[in-house]
Amino acid sequence: MLKGKGILFDANLCIGCGACYEACKEKNNLPKTNTEYLKDHLSGNTFTVVEQYGNNYARKLCMHCDEPSCVSVCPVGAFKKNEFGAVLYDENKCIGCRYCMQACPHKVPRYEWNKTQPRVRKCNMCSDRIEAGGITACAEACPTEATLFGDMEKLVAVAKKRLQNNPSKYYQHIYGIEEAGGSHVLIISPVPFEQLGYTSKLPNKPMPELTMQAMDKIPPVVAVGGVFLTGMYWLTKRKNQIAREERKLSVKHETIKADEVNHEE
Amino acid sequence: MKNNDIFKPTFWKVVSVIIIIIGAYSTYYRFSQGLGASTNLYDTSPWGLWIGFDFLGVGLAAAGFTIAATVHIFHIHKFEPIVRPAILTAFIGYSLVVCLLIVDLGRPENFWHPLVMWNVHSVMFEITWCIICYSTVLILEFAPVVLEKFKLTKPLKVFKKISIVFVIAGVLFSTLHQSSFGSLYLIVPGRLHPLWYSSLLPVHFFISCIGAGLSMIIFESFLNARAFNTGIRINILSSAAFVVLIDLIIGFLLKLVEFISAGKLIYLTIPSTETYLFYLEILIGTFLPVYILSYKKFREDKKWLFISSVLVISGFILNRMNVSITGLAASSGRNYIPSFDEISITMMLVVLAMFAFRLVVKNFPVFTDEENFIKNTDNEKEIKSKQIIISE
Numbered sequence: 001m002l003k004g005k006g007i008l009f010d011a012n013l014c015i016g017c018g019a020c021y022e023a024c025k026e027k028n029n030l031p032k033t034n035t036e037y038l039k040d041h042l043s044g045n046t047f048t049v050v051e052q053y054g055n056n057y058a059r060k061l062c063m064h065c066d067e068p069s070c071v072s073v074c075p076v077g078a079f080k081k082n083e084f085g086a087v088l089y090d091e092n093k094c095i096g097c098r099y100c101m102q103a104c105p106h107k108v109p110r111y112e113w114n115k116t117q118p119r120v121r122k123c124n125m126c127s128d129r130i131e132a133g134g135i136t137a138c139a140e141a142c143p144t145e146a147t148l149f150g151d152m153e154k155l156v157a158v159a160k161k162r163l164q165n166n167p168s169k170y171y172q173h174i175y176g177i178e179e180a181g182g183s184h185v186l187i188i189s190p191v192p193f194e195q196l197g198y199t200s201k202l203p204n205k206p207m208p209e210l211t212m213q214a215m216d217k218i219p220p221v222v223a224v225g226g227v228f229l230t231g232m233y234w235l236t237k238r239k240n241q242i243a244r245e246e247r248k249l250s251v252k253h254e255t256i257k258a259d260e261v262n263h264e265e
Numbered sequence: 266m267k268n269n270d271i272f273k274p275t276f277w278k279v280v281s282v283i284i285i286i287i288g289a290y291s292t293y294y295r296f297s298q299g300l301g302a303s304t305n306l307y308d309t310s311p312w313g314l315w316i317g318f319d320f321l322g323v324g325l326a327a328a329g330f331t332i333a334a335t336v337h338i339f340h341i342h343k344f345e346p347i348v349r350p351a352i353l354t355a356f357i358g359y360s361l362v363v364c365l366l367i368v369d370l371g372r373p374e375n376f377w378h379p380l381v382m383w384n385v386h387s388v389m390f391e392i393t394w395c396i397i398c399y400s401t402v403l404i405l406e407f408a409p410v411v412l413e414k415f416k417l418t419k420p421l422k423v424f425k426k427i428s429i430v431f432v433i434a435g436v437l438f439s440t441l442h443q444s445s446f447g448s449l450y451l452i453v454p455g456r457l458h459p460l461w462y463s464s465l466l467p468v469h470f471f472i473s474c475i476g477a478g479l480s481m482i483i484f485e486s487f488l489n490a491r492a493f494n495t496g497i498r499i500n501i502l503s504s505a506a507f508v509v510l511i512d513l514i515i516g517f518l519l520k521l522v523e524f525i526s527a528g529k530l531i532y533l534t535i536p537s538t539e540t541y542l543f544y545l546e547i548l549i550g551t552f553l554p555v556y557i558l559s560y561k562k563f564r565e566d567k568k569w570l571f572i573s574s575v576l577v578i579s580g581f582i583l584n585r586m587n588v589s590i591t592g593l594a595a596s597s598g599r600n601y602i603p604s605f606d607e608i609s610i611t612m613m614l615v616v617l618a619m620f621a622f623r624l625v626v627k628n629f630p631v632f633t634d635e636e637n638f639i640k641n642t643d644n645e646k647e648i649k650s651k652q653i654i655i656s657e
Binding site for chain 1: 296297298299300301302306307308309311312334337338339340341369370371372373375376378379382383384386387388389390391393429433436437440441444445448449451452453454455456464467
């Protein structure tokens with residue numbers, strides 16, 4: 001079961017007002033990136049967006065996976081999952097390989113392409129506010145309870161209750177409860193999630209396991225390979241040595257034979 | 266060797282100089298303006314031509330470990346004359362990769378971070394370490410050539426005694442990171458096109474690099490023979506080509522079995538750019554060379570040997586580009602086409618690599634006389650003096 005804190009987004013309650021978008025920009029001191037917030041997209045200066053799909057609105061932001069791909073793939077450990085579940089990035093460690101962007105199943109991390117010292121940018125779940133006992137800026141700004149912040153257990157309970165109470169209004173699944181091993185952002189919606197632009201068909205196990213299947217084989221490959229190669233080295237060397245000695249011996253025999261022939265003469 | 270040769274302008278020299286000048290300007294532009302201004306990379310397609318070329322540089326350098334293992338571990342001395350070209354190719358290939366990585370990193374000033382900041386769960390971390398270790402091994406493996414040139418016999422003896430340790434370490438490091446380049450994509454099942462995505466990606470990468478690496482050595486031997494007017498050791502090259510043939514067949518069968526067992530055959534019938542590219546890759550990189558190399562008379566014919574090596578290399582390049590660029594294009598929602606600066610920096614580094622290879626071959630005993638090497642196994646002292654004479 002998912003522990004710690006997280007965010008629940010309910011597409012049924014979202015009115016597309018963009019308060020979360022504005023609050024996020026303000027909280028993170030991000031410059032204006034688009035005159036129409038509904039047409040903006042995630043970028044180095046935008047950590048969350050509200051997108052319109054017909055009559056429905058969908059929020060996009062870092063899902064704060066329970067076992068995040070970015071944390072597992074970063075060669076220098078610039079991504080860390082903190083104690084309540086936020087996935088945080090340390091720009092001082094980052095070397096800029098961008099594997100996190102390639103590996104993220106939700107295609108969330110963005111890059112400051114136009115800087116000479118670029119950073120990876122994404123939602124940090126307002127971790128400073130959370131640590132001070134507050135809630136995220138987006139949840140605070142939301143006028144309709146479409147975005148809720150709280151303990152994961154409570155959020156799951158709220159989501160389940162909403163799905164139960166209004167089975168006709170809700171598509172009966174909580175996105176994020178098992179996708180890619182679960183995430184700290186949960187989404188409920190009136191329609192299947194791919195219709196709101198969320199990545200569907202994600203495996204239900206944590207993505208890093210896919211890599212671990214291969215990484216697990218490294219120690220045995222090294223051990224068996226090392227022993228095999230060393231063994232082959234000695235064996236073939238010995239074989240060549242014996243062959244050479246035999247050749248020498250046969251040469252010796254021939255010279256002895258030749259000597260004997262000479263003596264007889 | 267005349268020193269003033271270098272200033273005599275020829276067509277290729279002029280072209281090379283132009284490529285280097287443009288590339289140098291692009292490099293300056295990339296570092297002063299950032300990746301956004303100089304590349305066509307973007308958020309959903311964060312890796313491009315440079316990463317693709319890193320795959321090529323490392324893959325085509327694979328003969329460095331296979332030939333070294335054949336000769337020094339399995340003691341098949343027949344291949345001894347191509348050990349040095351293979352190691353030199355590997356070293357230059359890896360140098361190219363390191364330069365490209367520095368250009369590609371968003372924060373190149375932090376390139377040393379993986380040395381002190383560890384994340385052992387990361388494939389990228391493992392590759393970084395393997396490349397660092399293997400480059401060191403390559404320097405140590407090539408050191409005897411330099412020592413010979415300068416007649417430093419004492420350190421040479423020490424090197425020869427302990428060299429087997431480097432060779433074995435080199436084979437292990439290579440096996441790990443060659444396959445790990447494939448492992449990089451294991452975590453993106455939703456992004457990489459199913460024609461290329463496979464849980465066996467690391468195995469495919471390992472198998473294909475062996476054939477491509479050997480083909481690269483065959484290709485180079487022909488170019489070298491032309492450039493320096495020397496003969497070609499056709500018997501060694503056709504033996505190497507036979508190994509390429511076996512390797513291609515194994516690689517293809519594995520792919521076939523995997524396609525059948527994973528139910529991926531259906532993708533071969535869906536008309537799309539990816540499908541056509543996949544067919545092209547299999548045709549150029551597998552079917553044609555397998556057909557040519559299956560005939561002994563073709564395998565022992567200079568022209569066909571050369572053609573087949575070019576085919577294998579082209580197929581390999583196509584495969585790596587498909588995995589790193591084309592296979593990801595559909596899911597990124599935008600078509601990535603490398604920018605002018607990306608291409609010019611890559612071309613500059615390729616030209617510099619070719620120049621470095623030529624320079625080393627001219628000045629050090631890399632392509633040594635075949636006869637000397639046969640004697641080498643029996644009488645090392647005699648050889649040493651002979652090789653130095655040759656190099657002078």
